[in-house]
Amino acid sequence: MINHGGDLDAISKKYNIKKDTLIDFSGNIGPLCISEDIKNIIINNIDAIKTYPDKTYENLKNAICSYCLCDKEDINVGNGATELISLFIKAYNPKKALILSPSYLEYEKELKNINCKISFFPLKEEEDFIPNIDLLIKSLKDIELVIICNPNNPTGYSIKNNDIKRILDNCKFLMVDETYAEFENNSCIPLTKEYQNLFVIRGTSKFFGVPGIRLGYCICKNKEINDKILKLKDLWSVNSFANIIGIHLFNNKDFIYKTKHIINTQKQMFYSELSNIKTIKLYKSNSNFILCKILDKSINSSMLFEKLIKQNIIIRDAKDFALLNDKFFRFCILEEDNNKKLIKELKNIFE
Ligand SMILES: Cc1ncc(COP(=O)(O)O)c(C=O)c1O
Numbered sequence: 001m002i003n004h005g006g007d008l009d010a011i012s013k014k015y016n017i018k019k020d021t022l023i024d025f026s027g028n029i030g031p032l033c034i035s036e037d038i039k040n041i042i043i044n045n046i047d048a049i050k051t052y053p054d055k056t057y058e059n060l061k062n063a064i065c066s067y068c069l070c071d072k073e074d075i076n077v078g079n080g081a082t083e084l085i086s087l088f089i090k091a092y093n094p095k096k097a098l099i100l101s102p103s104y105l106e107y108e109k110e111l112k113n114i115n116c117k118i119s120f121f122p123l124k125e126e127e128d129f130i131p132n133i134d135l136l137i138k139s140l141k142d143i144e145l146v147i148i149c150n151p152n153n154p155t156g157y158s159i160k161n162n163d164i165k166r167i168l169d170n171c172k173f174l175m176v177d178e179t180y181a182e183f184e185n186n187s188c189i190p191l192t193k194e195y196q197n198l199f200v201i202r203g204t205s206k207f208f209g210v211p212g213i214r215l216g217y218c219i220c221k222n223k224e225i226n227d228k229i230l231k232l233k234d235l236w237s238v239n240s241f242a243n244i245i246g247i248h249l250f251n252n253k254d255f256i257y258k259t260k261h262i263i264n265t266q267k268q269m270f271y272s273e274l275s276n277i278k279t280i281k282l283y284k285s286n287s288n289f290i291l292c293k294i295l296d297k298s299i300n301s302s303m304l305f306e307k308l309i310k311q312n313i314i315i316r317d318a319k320d321f322a323l324l325n326d327k328f329f330r331f332c333i334l335e336e337d338n339n340k341k342l343i344k345e346l347k348n349i350f351e
Contacts, residue, residue, distance in 0.1 A: 004105075005316040005330070006211070015309055023338050025331035026316040028153065028180070028289045030209040031262045032335075035255055041248050048240035055235060060246050067250035068189050068202075070219045076229050077246075079237040081179050081203035081216040084229075086110050088175055088199050088218065091228035094144035100131055102321035104153045104177065119143065122323060128283055129155035129291070133163045137170045149177040151184060154318050154330045156285030164188045168195045175199045180287040182207040182256075183263050189219050196222045206288065207259060208249045215242040263288050266333045273343045279350045289332040291318065296350060300326040304349065311345055 006027025012019040057077050065072045078084040089110040097111050101120040111118050121136055123129040129152075140146065146167060151158035158181075159167075168174055168191065178200055181187045192198050199220045205211035215238060220226055238246075249255075270290060274282055279296035294304065301317040308315055318328035331342060 003320050005332075008314075011309070011314055017309075017312055021312050023313050023334070023341065025334065025338075025342060026314045027211070028206050028287075028332040029211060030183075030207050030259050030288060031266070031333060032209055032255060032259050034210060035252065037252070038245060038248055041244065042241065045241075045244050048244055051240065052236055053238060053240040053243040057238060057243060060238070060243050063247040063250040064217050068187075068219065070189050070192060071221075073223075074192055074219050074221055074226070076218050076220075076226055076233070077238050078216045078218065078233065079242075080205060080211075080214040081177060081201050082106065083214075083233070083237060084201045084216050084218045085175075085177065086113075087229045087232050088201070088225070089114060089116075089145075090232055091225055092145060092173060092175075092199075094173070096143055097145040097147060098139065098143045099147045100136075100149070100152065102129075102154060102323045103147075103149045104179075105321070107147045107149075107177075116145075120322065123152075123155060123157075125293075125323070128157075130157050131159065133159070133166060137166060140167075140171050144172045146171045146174045147177070148174065149179070150186075150188070151180045151285070151287040153180065153287075153289070154291050154316070154321055154324070154328075156283060156287045156289060156291055158184060158186050158286040160186060161188055161191060164191060168198055171197065173197045173199065175201065177201045179203045179206055180289075183260070183288040184286045185260075186286065192219050192221050199225065204246065204249055208255070209259075210245065210249070213242040213245055214238075215246050262335065263333055266336060266339050269336075269339065270333065270343065274346060277347065277350045280346070289330055291328060291330050294327045294329070294350075299349070301329045302326060304329055307349055308342075308345055311341070313342055313345060315342075 008019050008022055061072050061075045064075050094116050096117045098119045099107050176188055189200050201218045203216040281293040283291045301319050305317045316330040318324050318330045319326040
């Protein structure tokens with residue numbers, strides 16, 4: 001089974017720590033909890049469990065449309081970004097795909113499920129894991145599908161639209177997982193109007209901090225792909241609550257503004273507090289998480305994890321990502337109090 005961040009139940013059991021006392025820097029979940037408004041919406045709509053959700057998700061798609069400024073007929077919704085990654089790969093069914101590496105581990109799993117031949121485009125440590133787009137384009141011969149996580153988990157770097165366009169001009173099909181895009185305001189959704197070979201996936205788990213409702217959506221101009229996805233998808237895979245909550249999340253301008261503000265200011269705090277420590281290196285992030293390398297020879301990522309869990313702090317040990325090793329870890333940005341706790345502990349360990 002693939003190891004993911006945010007596995008609080010397993011960690012709570014293993015270390016015998018109450019789940020609600022854990023401070024989770026591993027799941028990349030946005031810093032704000034669900035607002036009082038949303039709690040009231042759930043309570044006031046409790047009767048929704050008595051009926052099936054609208055199978056066309058008309059109102060939800062309208063809300064996504066105004067949030068993303070895309071065309072409504074180009075949207076499909078799913079049970080988290082996870083369902084849409086799986087459905088798109090099944091629907092497009094490529095024989096040969098290319099993944100940038102290291103990246104999110106589920107793409108490889110889904111491609112293996114359809115017996116697709118997988119190539120990896122290495123993101124190099126000596127280039128701070130920033131992709132060389134010229135080289136990437138040169139390696140696209142025979143490739144039917146390119147998969148990019150943008151910003152990339154776990155490296156945090158995001159490719160800008162001028163380069164995304166160059167890739168689109170040179171590849172058969174491009175799937176972009178924009179699970180973390182709203183943390184940075186860099187999205188290729190506007191390009192879906194021009195490019196039939198672009199499939200963009202989004203979720204609500206991270207930016208809106210609601211992984212439990214399992215709501216994702218995708219945008220693509222290609223009608224054949226959209227129809228295939230609808231054929232493959234289980235009916236009502238987005239449940240009534242996700243349907244109702246989703247509509248309100250996308251309209252919640254105050255929450256959206258506050259989340260962006262916290263991420264921007266707190267990210268700066270992490271860089272200014274930790275950049276001076278000589279025994280860790282922080283990579284530049286365009287997202288809500290930061291990848292770090294331990295330069296101290298006497299500590300590895302598992303040891304660091306064990307030290308921090310004693311303070312109820314969970315970081316993501318990044319050693320199981322391809323091309324990374326037991327010197328890498330990742331943490332996400334939470335609210336100021338918790339961020340300060342992590343900074344204090346990291347300073348104690350590394351200074
Ligand atoms: C890049 C990326 N895509 C997708 C997912 C899964 O998202 P969802 O909860 O919307 O299924 C994750 C979760 O960690 C992720 O990091």
